[in-house]
Amino acid sequence: MYHPPALNSPSALSDAIMRRDRRALSRAMSWVEDEHAGVDDLFRRLHQRTGRAIRVGITGPPGAGKSTLVARMATVLRRQSRQVGIVAVDPTSPFTGGALLGDRIRMPELADDPGVFMRSMATRGSLGGLAAATHEVLDLLDVFGVDWILVETVGVGQSELDVARMTDVTVVVLVPESGDAVQAMKAGLMEIGDLFVVNKADRDGADRAVTELRSMLALRERHGGRPLVVRQTVAVKGTGVAELLEAIEQWVEAGRPDGQFTGRRRETERWRLLHLAQRKLVRSLTIGPAGELALARLTTEVLEHRLAPHDAAAELVEVALRDVAGRA
């Protein structure tokens, strides 16, 4: 007999998540997104269990078929009896603050598969292709016990920086249409991608796109010796998907002995800590009463030419630090 857990305290939530309760996991994700006061305590209870799941970021320009590819990858992983987490991110409208999160329609067969947990997230103002809270949402899925986490970015192509900072491996998805590979290079995707996929490979130009990609990647220094991985898929048909997963797994495994894997994890954790610290400081400045008062006072002083802006900012930082320390 299922007894729905209480979801109102960090201890109740973490206990339920340990018992693999999906509603608790879902609620914890909302806590993280909404910067609930209990999040710090929740993570204190759970953080030791992170680190097991493989986190795969999937990015690429709109129309490349990322959602369909993620759905197929999940289907294949499920056939291999793996537990899968999926996070799909869509942009928040800067004008209305709302978002249409429509990635689920590509994944109808996964909706009530108990081995899949999918969460749709809106960027809520974040500009790097993922949401600010995505890293912690991935942590929660990790703690919950999934084997693989697939993270799909907004995919506007220009500023998809978050995906490399929040995942173990980044897959860039392109289509054969003329110029796509060149555009991707211009957009900086060449630098953040670890594996590259030419999707819709049954269209004309697929082979040529692969060749173009390989020649451009050969110029890149980032990998410094890691083999370039380019794959072809036809996501709507499922073609090439199992091979892609194999390639990702091999890439991850190959990175373990030489320390690249842990090196990457170190980088992502570093970014996350910086980011969290920033948020704590900003929050105290804009929400904490001390910060608000100080900000108002200092703004007046600068406007009335009694204080230079940089000195005012330095004072603000001191106020914030005292505030955060006091409330920690």
Place this chain on the structure above:
Amino acid sequence: MAGKIRVLVAKPGLDGHDRGAKVVAAALRDAGMEVIYSGLHQTPEQVVSMALQEDVDVVALSILSGAHMTLVPRIQELLKKEGMDDVLLTGGGIIPPADMTALKAQGVGELFGPGTPTSAIIDYIRVWVENRDSARSGA
């Protein structure tokens, strides 16, 4: 920080007419909500599974096929089973007034027929969420 209102707009059953669902979804987005769209032809189990994973505040069903007296109670039953008593079940479509009354008597939220301005749906959801949150925080 106050969270966004998250709404699952769902098309349960075999009916594929989604003009209304899409118009409402876009309107809710324009009102600042985060709207997850389920896609067509969802079973009640799939709808509730999505609602749970997405931790939505509202499940908004669009049903034009006449199957509402089976689909809506079934979804309500499954939501209860999952302990999702804090989720608003609402919706609209082609539903005779007598059936709307019967469903509301069973605890389903307001149901909106054709011609309802989207502003009415937006206001209804906002007020409901506000009331729920005040009740939660004991205000």
Place this chain on the structure above:
Amino acid sequence: MDLDALKRDLELWKDRSVHKARDRDQVFATLSGNTINTLYTPLDIQDLDYQRDLGFPGEYPFTRGIHANMYRGRQWTMRQFSGFGTAEETNQRYHFLLGKGQTGLSVAFDFPTLMGYDSDHPRSLGEVGRCGVAIDSLEDMETLFRGIPLDKVSTSMTINGPACTLLALYVAAAEKQGVDSKSLRGTIQNDMLKEYMAQHAWCFPIEASLRIITDIMEYGLTEVPQWNTISISGYHIREAGSTAAQELAFTLANGFTYVERGIARGLPVDEFASRLSFFWDVHLDFFEEIAKFRAARRIWAREMKERFGATRREPMLLRTHAQTAGVSLTAQQPENNIVRTAIEALAAVLGGTQSLHTNSMDETWALPTDKAVQIALRTQQVIAHEHNVSETVDPLGGSYYVEELTNRLEKEAYAYFDRIKKIGGVVKGLEDGWFQREIQASARRYQDEVEAKQRIIVGVNDLVIENEKLEIPLLTIDPALEQQQVARVQRLRATRDAAKADRALEALKRACDGDQNIMPSLVECARCYVTQGEMIGVMRGVFGEYHEPVFI
């Protein structure tokens, strides 16, 4: 006529009168957003060449009508779309309508049937008989047409994904009545391209659907030569929110795609294209709809002749059914819908439709009651007998406004044809979600206009009755019918010749796997009392399923 002089005089008139006369404070535009001028004159149609652009009715380009004397020879077919509950209930409604003077049958199926599921499939729970009749097998088909000789009626079946199975069931039912398939007259909607665009009742992926449709066109040539194999539909595209120009362009583009497929199969265009028919919406904008019908006829005739090389007149004439717009009906003050439907019906008649369905006033709440559907049918009969609108052909021909609108819609349609070509054609457009986005954008615009009161809908955003109570009776479907139907189909499966049914299904699978025409094996399945869900199930196994590619 001295057009320059007219032009000068027109400007003078505007100076004298129009610029001083204040218009009401609203936007003057058609439902599709095209500006409507104060006045139309010969100047607006100065390039019109009667012989080239209008011609005589019954002759190329058929703008004024596809028959020489149109309704003087025979009134349009009054064909009320109906079906609900089980075959028994619907058979009764058919006898009722035929008794009231309906001249053609039109079958509405329930959602399980529309989606290719039997009544006892788990997905069918709660849906059986709710918005149409439940048909699972030949037994149901026989009941549906009991007492109705199939060589004496023409039957339109609104079915798309499972059109092949329902046609097979109809042929088998006719056989049981002793009627040869070659004397069957009717239509199956069978227009999958508009399903992917708008109505979303699909079973298989796009290419599989096109193969099946081409099989049906081929089968029709020899086995049901009087049957309309496709009803190329604009109705659903319009109801999903498109403008009139989009309805016109997307429907015709779909039609051209089917013609291309038929030709690629090696079917003679003069033959198979003669059996293609159309189905338009008739929406609120009276004159725009009339113009749409006329533009459609002209475009189809021209393209069939010049692009597809048709030589006989039959493939060039656009034969159409029409239905008054469901989306124009209101739930508020539903009696007003009688008026809306009457005016829309009039537009369809003035537009030259071959057959017509008029909506009932209560359809924003439920399926129609007997009384409501009687009023809807009487609406057509009153128009036919009392108002003298069908006594001459294309009475609005020559109206400066209507001819200008006809030209304008035609131009917009061709602009859309160019865009469709640029995006790679209809199928590519569907895969990329182009059509779906265009339609949804129009839907959104319309909703915004209504909510901003730029478009008044009586009873909804103006002339509202507060706390209105619904005072009309509504049809209810007895939930026990679902149980009865479930029991019926299960009993059928248990009592039929199982070996025969299995063999027929295996033959069907082989036909699907290969490139045989699947229709003969479907008819054989029907004869063996294989259910339509079983047939579609086998086909799904071979062809796969379809999932929508985009959201908005």
